[in-house]
Amino acid sequence: MNMMTGQIAPATARGHAASLKKRLAVFMPPSSRHAPWTSAIQMTIALWLFVLLIFLPVISQRHAQNGWTNVMLDSSTILMSMSLGLLMFVPFKKSIAWSGPVQLLVRTLTVLAAAGMNTLCDLLFQAWIADHVTQTWSTLPDDFRRAYSSTLNYTLVFGVNMMLFHVSYGRRAWVTQELRVSEANAMAQEAQLAALRYQLNPHFLFNALNSISSLIITNRNYDAEEMTQRLCAFLRGSISLDANELIPLEDELSLTQEYLEVERVRFGERLNIALTCTDEAGSALVPGLLVQPLVENAVKHGVARSTRPIAVTIDARLDNGALIITVANDLPVSTTVIGSSHSAGVGLANIRRRLAVLFGDHASFRTEEADGRFTATLRLPPRWDEADRPMD
Numbered sequence: 217m218n219m220m221t222g223q224i225a226p227a228t229a230r231g232h233a234a235s236l237k238k239r240l241a242v243f244m245p246p247s248s249r250h251a252p253w254t255s256a257i258q259m260t261i262a263l264w265l266f267v268l269l270i271f272l273p274v275i276s277q278r279h280a281q282n283g284w285t286n287v288m289l290d291s292s293t294i295l296m297s298m299s300l301g302l303l304m305f306v307p308f309k310k311s312i313a314w315s316g317p318v319q320l321l322v323r324t325l326t327v328l329a330a331a332g333m334n335t336l337c338d339l340l341f342q343a344w345i346a347d348h349v350t351q352t353w354s355t356l357p358d359d360f361r362r363a364y365s366s367t368l369n370y371t372l373v374f375g376v377n378m379m380l381f382h383v384s385y386g387r388r389a390w391v392t393q394e395l396r397v398s399e400a401n402a403m404a405q406e407a408q409l410a411a412l413r414y415q416l417n418p419h420f421l422f423n424a425l426n427s428i429s430s431l432i433i434t435n436r437n438y439d440a441e442e443m444t445q446r447l448c449a450f451l452r453g454s455i456s457l458d459a460n461e462l463i464p465l466e467d468e469l470s471l472t473q474e475y476l477e478v479e480r481v482r483f484g485e486r487l488n489i490a491l492t493c494t495d496e497a498g499s500a501l502v503p504g505l506l507v508q509p510l511v512e513n514a515v516k517h518g519v520a521r522s523t524r525p526i527a528v529t530i531d532a533r534l535d536n537g538a539l540i541i542t543v544a545n546d547l548p549v550s551t552t553v554i555g556s557s558h559s560a561g562v563g564l565a566n567i568r569r570r571l572a573v574l575f576g577d578h579a580s581f582r583t584e585e586a587d588g589r590f591t592a593t594l595r596l597p598p599r600w601d602e603a604d605r606p607m608d
Contacts, residue, residue: 250388251309251381259380260301267373268294296337297370300330301377308381323378331370338366400573427482443481450474454505465507465532465539466498472508472530479515487519490529497532500539502596503574507541509567510592514545518590522548537598544591564592571596 268291276287304326311322424447431440453471473491480487511530519526531542564583571579571594578597583590 250392251305251312251385253305255384255388256302256305256381259384260298260305260377263373263377263380264294264298264301267297293338293341296341297334297373300334301374304330304374304378305381308378308385312385323382327371327374327378330374331367334370334374335366396573400570423482424478431481439481443478446474446477446481450478454508461504462501463504464498465493465500465502465541468502468504468507469493469498469530469532472511475508476511476515476528479519483515483519486522486525487515488525488527490527492530493532494534496534497539497541500534500596502539502541503570506567506570506594507543510543510594513564513592514543514590518545518547522546524549535595539594539596539598541594541596542591544589547585547588547590567594 272287272291304323307322307326311319314322424443428440428443428447431437431443450471453474469491473489476487476489480489507530511528514528518528526546526548528545529543531540533540564581568581571581575597580595581593583592585591
């Protein structure tokens with residue numbers, strides 16, 4: 217859709233809105249930060265010490281006639297198992313961002329390779345001990361049956377080792393996502409309350425009702441009725457909007473234009489609105505109450521402080537899949553930067569914090585003053601389909 221100071225289609229049903237918690241994972245790609253080496257070392261050492269404790273009676277029985285020295289030598293091979301277990305963590309971290317089937321294949325081959333190497337090292341170690349330390353080790357079985365049994369046992373234990381890596385990573389990623397969801401919900405509620413406080417602000421209602429009264433007095437009944445309907449639609453849409461939902465941009469712009477139409481009656485020719493949004497951008501999902509505060513900021517600090525006509529432009533488009541939203545307004549003559557005022561600074565800072573919580577480094581928000589215009593630009597990451605990668 218291409219909209220220039222025209223009507224935006226009515227807000228679609230909230231069935232289009234996506235759960236914030238469900239969609240947040242879309243903008244949280246797998247990160248190796250959730251798989252630290254310290255955790256891998258601790259889990260691997262604990263696992264293999266537990267395995268040694270289980271097999272210690274078997275090792276003791278194997279060397280029952282040769283003393284504890286041989287038991288200690290045999291038990292020392294656990295160090296090789298620990299080393300191979302830690303080496304498995306390297307391909308585990310490398311494969312975190314890969315697709316599920318590739319992950320499974322790489323990690324399975326890693327487990328089998330570690331088991332085979334450990335079995336080979338055991339046989340070589342046994343042969344070396346028998347030749348250089350004690351000949352009693354030459355009586356131990358070193359045929360295919362022992363190799364097969366050892367490989368099977370090692371495969372099971374290394375498989376458990378790999379599963380512990382995965383469980384630890386999943387738990388850390390889940391905790392991180394829950395923290396971000398909680399913070400995002402809190403900030404969304406804060407944004408919604410701030411919007412409602414403004415909407416129910418006595419000055420805003422007084423100005424709107426006073427404009428309606430002036431229209432009635434001047435016998436502009438049709439205009440008064442139209443403004444009353446717009447004011448009701450704006451308040452109703454704002455109150456019913458859940459800031460914890462991701463909604464189509466066209467819904468957000470519909471609410472924003474209702475607000476602008478109310479303000480345009482108040483400011484008359486001082487407020488010039490230009491809105492452009494492509495069809496692709498209109499269907500993109502955005503957090504609720506993200507654009508409206510930027511437009512409110514432009515009206516409050518641009519139009520309200522000027523005695524000459526001020527142009528407020530809103531542009532939404534896609535750039536290589538990323539959603540670009542720009543809100544700009546002319547600056548009043550002899551004014552300071554909009555973002556320097558306390559109320560504007562807090563509002564813009566809240567938007568920046570919301571984007572950081574929701575999208576991390578994948579989104580950006582910048583403001584600039586140039587050529588007599590103040591411009592705020594939002595850049596949101598591309599929308600990834602749920603089918604592209606599974607959600608936990």
